[in-house]
Amino acid sequence: MQRSQAADQKTTRLHQPHNHSHNHILLQQSELGEHNSNDTTTGAARVAASSSATPLAGASSGPTPPRTLAINQNHRYAASDTSGDQDQDHDHDQEQDEELLDSRYECAICIDWLNEPVLTSCGHRFCRSCLTAWLQKNNQCCPLDNKRLSAEHDIFPDNYTRREIEQLKHKCPNSPLGCSVVASPIELHRHLPSCPYRRQLSQDPPEEKCPFAKIKCDFVGRPETNQLEEHLKADMPHHMQLMLQAFQQTAIATWQPHKPSTSGGGGGALENGHGSQLPPPQQYANGGMGVDEQIVQTMYQRIVVLEQRTREQETRLENLQKQLRMARQSSSSSVDPRYSNGTIVWRIEQLGALVARLRANANNLEYSRECYTSPHGYKFCARLNIQPRKPHVLSLHVHLMQSENDYHLDWPFKGRIKLCMVHPVDASLSQHDTIMTKPEILAFHKPREAISTRGFGFLEYANISNIIQLGFCADDRLLIKIEINIV
Numbered sequence: 001m002q003r004s005q006a007a008d009q010k011t012t013r014l015h016q017p018h019n020h021s022h023n024h025i026l027l028q029q030s031e032l033g034e035h036n037s038n039d040t041t042t043g044a045a046r047v048a049a050s051s052s053a054t055p056l057a058g059a060s061s062g063p064t065p066p067r068t069l070a071i072n073q074n075h076r077y078a079a080s081d082t083s084g085d086q087d088q089d090h091d092h093d094q095e096q097d098e099e100l101l102d103s104r105y106e107c108a109i110c111i112d113w114l115n116e117p118v119l120t121s122c123g124h125r126f127c128r129s130c131l132t133a134w135l136q137k138n139n140q141c142c143p144l145d146n147k148r149l150s151a152e153h154d155i156f157p158d159n160y161t162r163r164e165i166e167q168l169k170h171k172c173p174n175s176p177l178g179c180s181v182v183a184s185p186i187e188l189h190r191h192l193p194s195c196p197y198r199r200q201l202s203q204d205p206p207e208e209k210c211p212f213a214k215i216k217c218d219f220v221g222r223p224e225t226n227q228l229e230e231h232l233k234a235d236m237p238h239h240m241q242l243m244l245q246a247f248q249q250t251a252i253a254t255w256q257p258h259k260p261s262t263s264g265g266g267g268g269a270l271e272n273g274h275g276s277q278l279p280p281p282q283q284y285a286n287g288g289m290g291v292d293e294q295i296v297q298t299m300y301q302r303i304v305v306l307e308q309r310t311r312e313q314e315t316r317l318e319n320l321q322k323q324l325r326m327a328r329q330s331s332s333s334s335v336d337p338r339y340s341n342g343t344i345v346w347r348i349e350q351l352g353a354l355v356a357r358l359r360a361n362a363n364n365l366e367y368s369r370e371c372y373t374s375p376h377g378y379k380f381c382a383r384l385n386i387q388p389r390k391p392h393v394l395s396l397h398v399h400l401m402q403s404e405n406d407y408h409l410d411w412p413f414k415g416r417i418k419l420c421m422v423h424p425v426d427a428s429l430s431q432h433d434t435i436m437t438k439p440e441i442l443a444f445h446k447p448r449e450a451i452s453t454r455g456f457g458f459l460e461y462a463n464i465s466n467i468i469q470l471g472f473c474a475d476d477r478l479l480i481k482i483e484i485n486i487v
Contacts, residue, residue, distance in 0.1 A: 105165050105185075108144055109134055113185040117161045121154035121360045122147045125161060147353075174198055212239045215246040240300050248293060342373040342484040344382055351478045355394075355464060358386040367451075370401055373484055378413055379403035382482055383455055394462050397455030398482065400447045412444040413437060418483040421462060424474040431462070 107114050109130035116128040124144050126134075134143055135151060142149050149155065170188055172179040174197040181191055192198065208228050210219040217239060221227035232239075346368040348354060358364050368382040379401040384394055398417055415437055423429040435456070437444050443454040467473050 105161065105168075113189070114158075114161060114165060115186050115189075117158040117165070119156050119158040119161075120147075120149055121156075121357065122149075123356055123360060125158055128157075131155065172197075212242060215239075215242040217242060237300070237304055240303075244293065244296055244300070247296075337370045337379075338372045338375045340371040342371060342377070342380075342486075344368050344371045344380070344480075344482040346382060346480040346482065348384070348478040348480065349476070351467075351473050351476050354384075355386070358384070359391050362386075362388045368480075368482075371482075371484070372403070372405075373415075373486055376405050376408075377486070378409060378484070379405070380482075380484055381451065382457075382480070387459065390460065392464050393460045394464060394467075395457070395459050396461035396480070397457035398484070399455045400444065400452045402447050402450050406446055409446075411446045412439045412441075413486075414439065414444075415484060415486045417456075418485075419457070419461075420481040420483075421467075421472060422479040422481055423470075423472055424479065425471060429470065433458070 104125075105114050105117075106112070107117075107127045107130050108124065109126055112127075114125060114127055115130075117125050118128050118131055119125055120131075120142055122142050122145055124142060126143075132151075135141075135149060140149055140151075141147065165186060166184045168184055169182050170185060172181040172183075172188060172191065172195060174192075174195050175181075177197040179195055179197040181188070181195070183191060207220045208223045210217045210221075210228065210231060213219075217235075219228075219231050219235070221231065348366075354366060358366065362385075364385070366384040370379055370381045372379050381399055381401055383397050383399055387393065387395060396419065400413065417435050417437070419433040419435070421431040423431075437456075441454075441456065443452065443456040467478065472478060
C-alpha cells in the first residue's frame with residue numbers, strides 16, 4: 001500500500017501486535033512538538049511518520065511533564081493515630097478522621113496528610129520536608145522503589161494535589177467539646193496544638209512491649225512503626241537464650257522428686273514433713289543443664305550457624321547474579337557496531353521501569369546502540385518514547401547518525417527498514433513492519449548533528465497493554481530487531 005501525501009499529513013493504520021508482515025512507505029516528517037498535537041487516532045492505531053527528537057547530549061527543554069501520571073500507585077498505607085490515649089467520647093471522631101485520610105493524599109514517609117506535596121519522576125508523592133530529610137539520609141533514593149532521585153531534576157511541586165487537599169474541609173476533633181473550627185487537614189494540624197478546647201493528654205506516648213517481656217526482654221517500641229517486628233527478627237537468638245534461662249529457673253522452682261516407697265519405720269523422714277523439701281538435682285542447683293537443656297542449647301547454636309550460612313549464601317548469590325548481568329551487558333555491547341551489518345537487536349530490560357520513566361517526562365527518550373550498514377557505510381540508531389497525550393502507546397523511530405564515512409556516501413539515504421517486535425515463545429506471533437525511504441524526507445538527508453533531529457518510524461508503534469497481554473514481554477524484557485538495507 002503506497003500513497004503520497006503532504007509533509008504535515010499522517011498515515012494511520014490499525015495496529016494488532018500479532019499481525020503478519022506489512023509494507024509501508026514513509027510519508028511524513030514532523031517535529032517532536034507535533035507529538036503533542038490533537039490526535040483523534042484510537043489507542044489501537046499507529047501512525048507511520050518521521051519525527052524530531054533531541055539528541056542525548058545537549059538536549060533542550062521540551063514540553064512540561066504531564067500533571068498526572070498514567071501509572072497507578074499500588075502503595076497503600078493505613079493511617080494511625082499516635083496522639084495518645086483519648087477519652088471514650090472521641091473514639092467515633094477519630095475513626096471518622098482515619099477514614100477521611102485517602103491514600104492519594106498520604107505521605108509514605110510520615111504516614112500522614114501530604115504537607116507541601118511534591119511529585120517524583122518515578123510517580124510517587126511525599127511531603128516536601130519528609131522527602132528532603134529522607135534524601136539527605138538515604139543516598140538520594142526513592143523510599144518506595146529505591147530509584148535514584150535528583151533534587152533538581154526529579155522532584156516537582158504537586159500543586160494539583162495541594163489544591164485538592166486544601167479544598168477538603170474537616171471539623172476540629174474537639175468539636176464535641178465546643179470548637180467550631182472547620183479547615184483543611186493541614187490547617188487542622190497547625191490548629192490542634194493551640195486549640196483552646198484541647199484536653200490535656202498523657203505526656204507518655206503509647207508503647208508496645210515485646211511479647212517476651214515476661215522473660216525479661218525490656219524492648220519497648222512505638223505501635224506506628226515496624227520497630228517491634230524488626231526486633232523480633234533480629235533478636236531471635238537473644239529471645240531463645242532468655243527462654244532457656246526461664247526454663248531452667250522454672251525447672252528448679254517446680255522440681256518435685258518421686259517419694260521412695262518405704263515400709264515400717266523407714267518413712268519417718270517423710271512423715272515429719274521434710275520429705276517434700278529434698279534439694280533439686282545437682283545440675284539445676286549448680287546452675288547447670290540437664291540432658292534436655294543441652295539438646296536445646298545445641299540446637300540453638302546450630303540454628304545460629306545455619307542462619308549465618310544462609311545469609312552468606314544469599315549474599316554470594318546476589319553477587320553472582322550481579323556479575324552475570326554485567327557480563328551479559330558487556331558481551332552484548334562488546335560487538336563492534338561497524339560489523340553489525342545494519343542490524344540492531346535491541347534487548348530492552350526492565351520494561352516496566354522504562355515505561356514509568358518515559359511517562360513521567362515527555363523529554364525522556366530511550367536510544368538503542370548504534371549500527372552501521374557496512375564497515376564504511378551509514379550509521380543508525382533507534383529511539384523509543386511515549387507521547388504525553390497517549391501514555392498507553394510506544395513510539396518507535398530510526399535516526400541517522402554522523403560518522404566518519406559521511407563525506408563519501410551518497411545522500412539522501414535510499415533503502416529499506418524492517419522492524420520486528422519478537423515474540424519470545426511463538427515466532428509466528430512476532431510483529432513485522434517494512435518501511436521504504438523517500439529522498440524528499442529530511443530524516444534521510446546527511447545529518448548535521450551527532451544524532452539527526454529528524455527520525456522516521458511510527459508515532460504509535462505498539463499498545464503497551466497488548467505487549468504484556470500477548471506475551472511479548474518475558475521476564476520484563478522486550479526484544480526489537482531492526483534491519484536496515486541499502487537499495
